[in-house]
Amino acid sequence: MEKTIIELENAAQTLKLLGDKNRLTILGLVREGECCVCEFVEVLQMSQPAISQHLRKLRDAGIVKEQRKGQWIFYSLNTSHTTYPIIQQVLEQIPDQKEKLRALEDAGLRIQCC
Amino acid sequence: MEKTIIELENAAQTLKLLGDKNRLTILGLVREGECCVCEFVEVLQMSQPAISQHLRKLRDAGIVKEQRKGQWIFYSLNTSHTTYPIIQQVLEQIPDQKEKLRALEDAGLRIQCC
DNA sequence: TGCATATATAAGCATATGCTTATATACTAA
DNA sequence: TTAGTATATAAGCATATGCTTATATATGCA
Numbered sequence: 001m002e003k004t005i006i007e008l009e010n011a012a013q014t015l016k017l018l019g020d021k022n023r024l025t026i027l028g029l030v031r032e033g034e035c036c037v038c039e040f041v042e043v044l045q046m047s048q049p050a051i052s053q054h055l056r057k058l059r060d061a062g063i064v065k066e067q068r069k070g071q072w073i074f075y076s077l078n079t080s081h082t083t084y085p086i087i088q089q090v091l092e093q094i095p096d097q098k099e100k101l102r103a104l105e106d107a108g109l110r111i112q113c114c
Numbered sequence: 115m116e117k118t119i120i121e122l123e124n125a126a127q128t129l130k131l132l133g134d135k136n137r138l139t140i141l142g143l144v145r146e147g148e149c150c151v152c153e154f155v156e157v158l159q160m161s162q163p164a165i166s167q168h169l170r171k172l173r174d175a176g177i178v179k180e181q182r183k184g185q186w187i188f189y190s191l192n193t194s195h196t197t198y199p200i201i202q203q204v205l206e207q208i209p210d211q212k213e214k215l216r217a218l219e220d221a222g223l224r225i226q227c228c
Numbered sequence: 229t230g231c232a233t234a235t236a237t238a239a240g241c242a243t244a245t246g247c248t249t250a251t252a253t254a255c256t257a258a
Numbered sequence: 259t260t261a262g263t264a265t266a267t268a269a270g271c272a273t274a275t276g277c278t279t280a281t282a283t284a285t286g287c288a
Binding site for chain 1: 233234235236237238
C-alpha cells in the first residue's frame with residue numbers, strides 16, 4: 001500500500017480543525033454515515049448557527065462534503081481529500097459515536113428529519 | 115494488539131496542540147530523537163521565548179518530556195502518555211524532519227550545544 | 229402565492245492564542 | 259564569586275476563535 005505524505009502545513013491546518021471537541025464529535029458522527037444538520041444540533045445540544053459555522057469550516061477545508069436532499073443538507077466525510085488518512089487514523093482512536101445516534105433514533109429524532 | 119481508546123476531550127486537546135505548524139515541526143524533530151531548545155530555535159528560526167512557550171504547552175499536555183543535561187534541556191516524545199498513539203499516527207503521515215536535522219549538523223550547530 | 233421548516237450568513241463580543249520585549253532563573257567555568 | 263550561556267517566565271498586544279442574536283436564503287407544501 002502506497003503511503004501518501006501530507007504536507008506539514010496542510011496537516012497542521014486539518015489538525016487544528018480536529019482540535020475542537022464539538023467538531024471532533026461531528027466527525028465521529030459522520031464517520032457512522034451521513035448526517036443532517038438538525039442531527040448535529042440535537043446530539044451536540046448547540047445552536048443551529050454554531051453547528052452551521054463548524055460545518056462550514058470543515059467543508060471549506062475539504063474534510064466533509066455536503067449533499068442537499070430536498071429540504072435537508074447531509075454531511076459526510078470527504079474520503080477523497082488529501083488529509084483523509086489523518087482523519088481516519090484519528091477517528092479510529094477515539095470512542096465511536098454510535099450510541100448517540102442510537103439515542104437519537106430511539107427518541108424519534110432521526111426519522112423526523114431524514 | 116489491544117486498542118486504547120482516547121477520550122474525545124483529551125484527543126481534542128491534543129489535536130489542538132498538534133494543529134500548529136511550529137509545534138507540529140517540533141514534534142517531527144523530536145520524533146527523530148531528543149533535541150535541545152537551541153536546536154528548535156535554529157531550525158524554526160523563531161525567538162527563544164516563542165519556542166519555550168510552545169514547548170511548555172507540549173510538556174504541560176504530557177506530549178513531550180524534558181531532561182536536563184547540564185546546561186541544556188532536552189525534549190523528547192513522551193511515549194508513555196495516553197495520547198501517544200495519536201501523535202504517532204499523525205507523525206507517520208507527515209514528511210519527516212531528518213533533512214533539517216542534517217542541515218543543522220552540517221552547519222556545526224548540532225554539536226555546538228549538545 | 230404565502231407560510232413553515234431547514235440551513236446559511238452577518239455582526240458583535242468575550243476569550244484564547246501566539247508572538248514580542250523585558251526579565252528571572254539555573255547551570256558552567258574562569 | 260562573577261560573568262556568560264541556556265532556558266523559563268511575565269506582561270503586553272494584535273489577531274483568531276467560538277459563541278450569541280438577528281436576518282437571509284432555499285425548499286416543501288397548503
